[in-house]
Amino acid sequence: MSATATITMTTLPSKSTIKHSPAQSHVEASSQNQPPKSQKQMTKAERREQQERQRAAKAATKVAGPQPSGSNQNSAQAKNSASVKKGGKGPDGKPTKETKETTPDDSARGLQIFSHFGLPKPPGPSKGDIHPAIIRLGLQFSEFKIAGANARCIATLTAFKTVIQDYVTPPNNTLSRHLLTHLSPQITHLVSARPMSVTMGNAIRELKLEISGSDIDLPEQDAKNLLCQKINDYISERITIADQVIQETAGTKIKDGDVILTYARSSVVEQVLVGAWDDGKQFSVVVVDSRPMLEGKKLLSVLSAMGIPCTYLLLPSIGSVITEVSTVLVGAHSLHSNGAVFSRAGTALVAMMAKQHSVPVVVCCETYKFAETIQLDSFTKNELAPAGDIFSSFPLTRSKDTLTLNKQPNLEILNPLYDLTPPSSITAVVTEVGVIPPSSISSIPLALGRTTL
Amino acid sequence: MATDPSSVANQRVVETLASRLRRRQVVGSRETALETVLVLRQVISKVRFSNIDQLVEIIRSVGRKLVEAQPKEHTVGNTVRKVLHHIREEYHTASQGTAVVSTSKDTLSIAKFVLQGQPRKQNVPQKTTLNKSQVMLKENDEDDPDAFARTLKPVLMEAIQDVLDELETVYDNISKNAKDHIHSDEIILIIGKSSTVEAFLKAAAPYRKYTVIVADTAPSYSGHDMAQSLSSAGISTVLVPDSSIYALMSRINKVMLGAHAILANGGMFAITGSLLAATAARAHSTPVVVCAGQFKLTPQWNLYHEYGALDFADPSSVLGFEEGNLVDKVDVVNPFYDYVRPELIDAFITNDGDHPPSSVYRLIKEAYDDEDYEL
Numbered sequence: 001m002s003a004t005a006t007i008t009m010t011t012l013p014s015k016s017t018i019k020h021s022p023a024q025s026h027v028e029a030s031s032q033n034q035p036p037k038s039q040k041q042m043t044k045a046e047r048r049e050q051q052e053r054q055r056a057a058k059a060a061t062k063v064a065g066p067q068p069s070g071s072n073q074n075s076a077q078a079k080n081s082a083s084v085k086k087g088g089k090g091p092d093g094k095p096t097k098e099t100k101e102t103t104p105d106d107s108a109r110g111l112q113i114f115s116h117f118g119l120p121k122p123p124g125p126s127k128g129d130i131h132p133a134i135i136r137l138g139l140q141f142s143e144f145k146i147a148g149a150n151a152r153c154i155a156t157l158t159a160f161k162t163v164i165q166d167y168v169t170p171p172n173n174t175l176s177r178h179l180l181t182h183l184s185p186q187i188t189h190l191v192s193a194r195p196m197s198v199t200m201g202n203a204i205r206e207l208k209l210e211i212s213g214s215d216i217d218l219p220e221q222d223a224k225n226l227l228c229q230k231i232n233d234y235i236s237e238r239i240t241i242a243d244q245v246i247q248e249t250a251g252t253k254i255k256d257g258d259v260i261l262t263y264a265r266s267s268v269v270e271q272v273l274v275g276a277w278d279d280g281k282q283f284s285v286v287v288v289d290s291r292p293m294l295e296g297k298k299l300l301s302v303l304s305a306m307g308i309p310c311t312y313l314l315l316p317s318i319g320s321v322i323t324e325v326s327t328v329l330v331g332a333h334s335l336h337s338n339g340a341v342f343s344r345a346g347t348a349l350v351a352m353m354a355k356q357h358s359v360p361v362v363v364c365c366e367t368y369k370f371a372e373t374i375q376l377d378s379f380t381k382n383e384l385a386p387a388g389d390i391f392s393s394f395p396l397t398r399s400k401d402t403l404t405l406n407k408q409p410n411l412e413i414l415n416p417l418y419d420l421t422p423p424s425s426i427t428a429v430v431t432e433v434g435v436i437p438p439s440s441i442s443s444i445p446l447a448l449g450r451t452t453l
Numbered sequence: 454m455a456t457d458p459s460s461v462a463n464q465r466v467v468e469t470l471a472s473r474l475r476r477r478q479v480v481g482s483r484e485t486a487l488e489t490v491l492v493l494r495q496v497i498s499k500v501r502f503s504n505i506d507q508l509v510e511i512i513r514s515v516g517r518k519l520v521e522a523q524p525k526e527h528t529v530g531n532t533v534r535k536v537l538h539h540i541r542e543e544y545h546t547a548s549q550g551t552a553v554v555s556t557s558k559d560t561l562s563i564a565k566f567v568l569q570g571q572p573r574k575q576n577v578p579q580k581t582t583l584n585k586s587q588v589m590l591k592e593n594d595e596d597d598p599d600a601f602a603r604t605l606k607p608v609l610m611e612a613i614q615d616v617l618d619e620l621e622t623v624y625d626n627i628s629k630n631a632k633d634h635i636h637s638d639e640i641i642l643i644i645g646k647s648s649t650v651e652a653f654l655k656a657a658a659p660y661r662k663y664t665v666i667v668a669d670t671a672p673s674y675s676g677h678d679m680a681q682s683l684s685s686a687g688i689s690t691v692l693v694p695d696s697s698i699y700a701l702m703s704r705i706n707k708v709m710l711g712a713h714a715i716l717a718n719g720g721m722f723a724i725t726g727s728l729l730a731a732t733a734a735r736a737h738s739t740p741v742v743v744c745a746g747q748f749k750l751t752p753q754w755n756l757y758h759e760y761g762a763l764d765f766a767d768p769s770s771v772l773g774f775e776e777g778n779l780v781d782k783v784d785v786v787n788p789f790y791d792y793v794r795p796e797l798i799d800a801f802i803t804n805d806g807d808h809p810p811s812s813v814y815r816l817i818k819e820a821y822d823d824e825d826y827e828l
Contacts, residue, residue: 291669291694297776304782311784312772314671315695316726320763320788346696349729352736378700394674411684412691419700 131166133159134186138193144391147293149333149369150239150267153199156190157235160207161228168220175223176214183208195383198334198342198371206234238368242432243268246364247275250329250430253362258283258326261354263315264344265295266331268364270302273329277308284308286325290315290346292385292415315346318353328354332365332429338374339423339438341365345416348378351425360427363438367431370441378419385415466495467515474523482713483648486528486620486748489519493536494613503601505544512537516828525764525790527714527722527751530828532616534821535748539612541822547608619804623746624649626804628656634742634802639663639706642698642734645724646675646682647711649744653802654709655686666691666705668698670726672770672787695726699733708734710793712745712801717752717817719795719810721745722762725788731797740799747803752817752826755792763788 137159140146146155160183167182169175187204190196210230214223250272254260260283262269273285285308289296296312304310313321328350334342341347341363351361375381385391387406406413423438433444470492473479479488496515502508516533523529627649635641635657643650643665654665665688670676676692684690693701708730713722721743734741755762768785795810808816 290696291671292696297772297779300783301779304779309784310782311786312779313786314771316671316729316791317786317788319725319728319732319791321786323758344696345694345700348699349696349733352699352732353729356732377703378697379704382700408684410687410689411680412689414691414693414697416693416697416700419697 128185130186130189131159131163133162134189138189141190141194142386144293147295148265148267149197149199149331150243150366152197153203153368154235154239156200157203157207157231160186161231164224164227164231167224174216175220176212176216179211180208183211199369202368202370203234207231238366242366242368243271245432246366246430247271249435250362250364251276251279251281253327253430254281254283256282259286259324260284261286261288261322261325261328261350261359262299263288263296263328263330263347263350264290264293265299266364268331268366269329270299272364273303273308274306277306284310286311286313286321288313288315288318288346288350291391292417293344293391295344315349318350322353322357322359325354325357325359328359328361330361330363332363332369333418334369334371335363335365335429335438335441336371336373336375337442338376339426339441340375341421341423341426341429341438342371342375342418343421345378345419348419348421348425351421355425361425363426363429365429365431367433367441367444370444375420378416382419383417385417387413387415466492467518471518471522474519474526474529477523480526482526482528482749483620483623483746485523485526486532487617489529489532490536490613490617490620492519493533494610494617497609497613498606501602505541508540508602508605509537512540513825513828520828527753528748531714531748531751531821532620533828534752534825535616536613537825538820538822539616540609543608543612544605547605620746620748623748623804624652627744627746627802628653630802630807631657632660635661635663635707637661637663640704641665642701642705642708642730643667643679644676644708644710644726644730645670645673646679647724647744649746650709650711651679651682653744654683654688658686658688662689664689664691666693666701668726668730669694670724671695673724673766673789675724695729698730699736702733702737702739705734705737705739708739708741710741710743712743712749713790714751715743715745715749715801715813717754717814718756719798719813720755721793721798722755722790723793725791728791728793728797731793735797741797742800742802743798744802747805747816747820750813750817750820752821758792762792763790765789 137146137155140155141152146152163183163186164179167179169178187196190200207227207230210227214227218226246268254272254276258281260273262273262285276283285303287296287300287303287310289300289312300310300312311321330341330343330347330350332341332343336342343363354361426438428435429438429441431441431444433447436444470479470488473488474485479485493512493515496511497508500508500511502511512533516530516537519533520530631653634653639661641654641663643654645668657663665683667676667680667683667690669692671694680690680692710723710727710730713724715721723743731741766787766789768787771787772779772783772785774780795813798810801808801810801813803816805816
């Protein structure tokens with residue numbers, strides 16, 4: 001008993017500091033199930049002590065000059081201390097944040113409204129026992145080898161299948177309780193590589209629901225197989241088959257002679273266009289692309305390989321071609337209850353210009369991308385692309401040194417990856433349950449007789 | 454008869470500039486305007502004419518040649534029109550010194566206003582310099598064909614020097630009231646690299662603390678140069694890609710654009726990306742301010758938003774040849790300029806004061822002569 005107590009005492013503080021990183025509510029929900037009440041209070045005192053120690057250490061390192069890993073720890077610490085609701089930690093958060101800004105004066109004053117984005121940190125050394133599949137996935141996320149809401153969700157679920165199969169229930173524990181705690185650090189590792197997408201969040205929530213509802217009497221292997229089966233069903237129902245239905249529905253909106261405009265690369269829109277071309281419709285596509293990710297080029301190669309006549313241009317030039325376009329098709333990262341579409345940065349501009357010229361804007365989105373929250377603007381929740389030119393998005397016509405500017409005093413570089421399109425710019429959303437106006441997404445569960453989406 | 458001996462020399466100078474314009478070796482509104490003024494000065498100093506119409510015709514033909522070489526550089530034509538306007542003004546004041554002073558203009562009826570076109574010119578008081586040259590302006594004198602030219606030339610040179618001075622002091626005049634347009638802690642959005650806007654911001658920097666957000670402006674990426682220049686001047690700058698313009702617009706207080714040419718209806722040609730910024734600003738009710746010199750005022754229209762009115766640049770900055778197999782299968786479009794409607798602009802800040810787009814037509818009427826609109 002005492003042995004386990006000491007083990008938990010030493011491991012929990014490190015876990016708990018990560019627990020409170022500005023990640024998702026479900027992480028906290030799962031961790032609150034596990035420790036008993038008295039331990040939680042004890043660890044809180046532990047945490048306070050540790051933070052006092054670390055604050056002193058930080059002051060020493062601040063004098064010595066911050067190292068990049070040091071500042072990562074500091075910023076992680078700053079976030080943790082900022083989010084701890086018990087008082088006295090507020091001032092802890094502020095000074096550490098100031099040290100992150102290299103200029104001591106208020107030259108970065110106007111930029112504080114974006115300072116909460118937090119630049120992505122390289123995934124730190126894995127704490128605890130992270131499954132190698134998850135480590136690999138984290139690396140792929142942080143280097144943007146896997147990008148896009150659907151792709152990330154499918155990759156995450158597939159990795160979790162491996163984790164579940166390799167999992168062994170420790171003695172005196174049930175699968176349904178312990179598996180959740182086993183998955184928590186894996187999820188946290190993924191979040192530290194790249195903030196969780198709404199699709200991943202929804203899928204993981206479903207998975208946890210399944211796990212906690214699994215039958216205690218089932219032998220372990222059967223329970224694990226059942227879970228993997230459920231995961232496969234989720235992927236096929238909510239993503240693969242949904243995409244096929246969307247492809248057919250949206251395909252009916254494409255007629256011969258149309259000029260379809262699409263922005264960046266959405267896996268769903270790609271399927272729609274390829275499907276419509278295979279059906280024999282004759283149309284042409286305008287692919288609009290933009291930094292930082294320049295994903296449109298991939299879509300361009302797929303479409304032109306099929307023989308679809310394509311035009312390619314960058315986002316600022318859209319004003320000259322929008323008059324020739326008949327429909328705009330875009331994808332989404334998530335859909336919010338007020339009808340706003342959270343999507344790749346630049347979609348809002350495309351939708352706005354299209355609306356100005358009376359071109360219908362159609363968003364292709366599966367129902368599992370629905371987020372229960374309301375988002376009013378693009379910066380309360382956004383993600384910045386890592387600094388540097390990892391997408392090699394600059395043209396070769398100019399020398400690279402002039403283009404890859406580093407942070408200097410007075411110069412800050414921001415590359416937000418997402419933006420919010422207000423519902424007024426959107427004409428319709430095509431989902432697997434039908435074509436709906438954007439604000440009706442929250443009434444779908446009721447219409448289908450379900451409680452959640 | 455008038456220009457034969459010096460026509461060869463004149464033509465060479467004009468031809469050089471015309472070929473440089475055609476090959477786009479001289480690019481940019483201010484540079485082309487300066488070059489045009491210098492060429493005109495050379496032409497006028499060498500040309501021979503015996504009456505005003507011949508002079509005007511010579512300058513017009515030079516202007517026509519230059520404009521044909523590069524019709525998208527509107528400041529070439531504007532400078533020629535400005536020089537013609539000054540010439541006519543000088544000629545009228547000089548000839549009024551010789552002729553009987555016409556009866557007073559107290560009957561300024563509407564009919565006269567409309568017919569004359571430039572009522573202001575009639576009321577221009579005698580310039581003090583012209584008192585010296587109360588000499589007879591002998592036009593079409595057979596025994597001394599150069600008399601007219603001789604008396605008028607020094608005056609013309611002064612007029613051209615005026616135009617040149619105006620071009621050279623454009624930035625200073627525009628930035629005079631810079632600090633009155635910017636308040637503390639303001640966040641301003643900039644597109645691309647405009648030297649006018651840059652001078653404006655740098656002039657306000659010592660008086661106000663504000664932040665500038667610069668958009669990349671693909672594919673020329675001139676935003677990078679702008680950000681570099683502004684941040685080294687001590688202005689806190691944020692560099693963002695164009696895709697985040699809408700995302701950030703709700704926190705932006707002002708949008709500042711540069712212009713390539715201001716059209717007669719109050720619209721303008723500006724670098725690609727300005728239309729996006731202006732439309733997003735209109736969607737958020739953010740004021741859009743354009744800084745431009747008066748030499749950019751063009752008596753032309755873009756009524757039908759012709760696709761061909763835009764200028765197109767090298768597509769390899771959009772999709773380079775390193776993309777090998779895509780290059781021949783795909784159409785690549787790279788327009789260099791955008792047309793921004795007058796409804797999207799709130800104010801023009803020029804070296805001659807601030808004007809709303811609705812009074813641009815009045816500025817054009819004052820700056821140029823009616824008969825010069827078609828060169």
